[in-house]
Amino acid sequence: MEKKLILKMIKNCFKQYYSEIDSLPMSSSDLETLVERIIQIKVEQPAVDLYEAVNDTVYEFLTG
Template sequence: MEKKLIIKMIKNCFKQYYSEVDSLPMNSKDLEELADKIIQIKVEQPAVDLYEAVNDTVYEFLTG
């Protein structure tokens, strides 16, 4: 699975929550960790939709 695609999806997902802000509310290390977490979810649960995994992970990051 391409990490670049997942990072792009994460950034797009954040835009839904922070449409007026140009920068992400996280550093690059956090972004990499989120991408790794999503990749791990897809490895453990291949039936999970990638879009759903990204949205759930970003939501958990924002509310956690």
């Protein structure tokens, strides 16, 4: 799976929640953890839409 695409999707998702900031409110290690979690979800559940997996994972990160 293309990590660059997932990173771009994560950044776009964060922009929905934080439209007024220029950088992500997380460290690079947190970002890498999110990418790996999304890849893991897609491997375990291939039928899940990538967009849904990204949005769910970012939401979980923000709320948990």
